[in-house]
Amino acid sequence: MSEAIVTLKKGEGRMLKSGGLWIFDNEIASILGSFEDGDIVAVHDFDGYGLGKGFINRNSKIRVRMMTRNRHQEIDEAFLKMRVQEAWDYRKKVSDTGSCRVIFGEADFLPGLVVDKFSDVLVVQSLALGIDRLKDQIVELLKEVLAADGIKIRGVYERSDAKVRRQEGMELYKGFIGEAFDTNVEIEENGVRYMVDVKDGQKTGFFLDQKYNRKAIQHLCKDAKVLDCFTHTGSFALNAGYGGAKEVTGVDASELAVEQAILNSKLNGMEDRVKFICRDVFELLPELEEKGEKFDVVILDPPAFTKSRNSVKNAVKGYREINLRAMKLVRDGGFLATCSCSHFMTYELFTQTIHQAARNVHKRLRQVEYRTQAPDHPILWAAEESYYLKFYVFQVVDEK
Known part of the structure; x- marks a missing residue:
């Protein structure tokens, strides 16, 4: 036909x-x-x-x-194999492939499909109807491509439970693709070990996009007192501990995430230095300020405060609030690592918001570096939505 x-x-x-x-x-x-x-x-x-x-x-x-873009191209098995092979060959060149994002939707020319590899487990997220039909075939082809490099995948789990599926007229779904398996997976990244819960963790279970940003803060944290806000399962906090921090406090509003973070701290033998509390960051930061607490390094890794253009104004208020609160908690000459993972919060808007926060609290910022998402989450220049993570490291200096 x-x-x-x-x-x-x-x-x-x-x-x-x-x-x-x-x-x-x-x-x-x-x-x-x-x-x-x-x-x-x-x-x-x-x-x-x-x-x-x-x-x-x-x-x-x-x-x-x-x-x-080829009008004569058939969308058949050979075509899908080519796309999958190209995606994997790219990762082998640019990233540590022990755990990485193997397929990143539009940026890998497989729109609507995300596949993360955690050690020997794949986690699949299908967000568009057309790719959903091809999903099982692509997963089998990916297993073949990995097997050719000696990588045996022991299980595949689907996390197609993002609300955006409803905009495609699709139901939310999560479950095994193929045989059931233990969905707690141990991975190692930057020398730090984690237990990843691919079944019930956020998104696909672990945020791989911050891999090299986490590594970038390690050297700043030697002998430091560190506060890691929105810690999720403790990844920045544990990188701070691995970098030699003397005392780290990780904060998250999710009890499940904090439980996982505590487990990860024990897994790395850091429970004496890296501790976690379950609190709302917006409530906690003013309390710490009131007590006169100061930190050598403060890390802000919040969830996306906006997932649409309509809520950008409120998001700006949220980012400004946490950044100015955090700056007040950084000792003179200490460091602030801050990021936004919403592509609607553009680089320009995020930069402007941080600048306003610094002005409001009379702090001067010296930029150490600006980073974005890890290269296994490639940014396709013509696809704005593929560029979403903005990550700054600043030295915070009092006006004097």
Whole structure:
């Protein structure tokens, strides 16, 4: 059966033509031929010129997600194997592959699909209808590609429980792909060991995108008193401990995360120096300030305060609040590591917000470095959503 043809309006498809993978509903002039949501369709410009192929979904404002710019390319097993092989070859060049993100959606030209590798376990997240149909086939191909490098995968778990699936008309889902297995997985990163709960941990169980940012704070923390806010399962706190910190306090509002962090601290034999408390960071920081507490290093790794353009204003208030509170807790000449993981909080806006916070509390910031997500989460320049993590390290100096 021949593919349906999606034709763009004249002057539309600017994101697509600059290298992006999305076509929005309001860019389309017509759709000819029969199709079901999730099917592969051909995409033509207004004048009939072939722009490639992608999968369609009328439930989503992102009406078509492109799989290839080659209008003659069949989306078959050989094509999917090529995409998976290219993704893995890239990781081998740029990252420690013991645990890494193997497939990062649009940035690996497999839109809507995320696959994380934790040691010998894969965790899959499918966020778009068309890729959901291909998911099982891609997982099998990935296992083949890894096996060719001597890596045997003992289990695959699906974490397609992100609310964004509802925008695609899909139900939320989590469960095993294939045989059941123990979903607590031990990994090592930057010399630190963690137990990762791929079944019930946040997102896919562990945030791999901060791998090299965590490593970057190790040398700053030698002999330091450290506060790690929004610690999740303790990753920055434990890197501080590994770097030789004399005292580390990790804070998170989730009891489950704190329990996991305590377990991870014991796993590394750091429980005497790296401790965790379950508290709301926004409530705790003013209390610490009131007590006159000071830290050599303060780390802020909050969840995304905004997941849409509509809530950016409130997010700015949140980021400004925690940053100014944190700056007050850093001793003169100490360090602040601060980040945002929302792509709606742009680099410019995040930078401006931190600058305002510093002005408000009469602190001067000396930038040590600016970083972004680890290279196994590549940034595709034409796909804005692939650039989301902004990470600064500053020395905080009192005005005097």
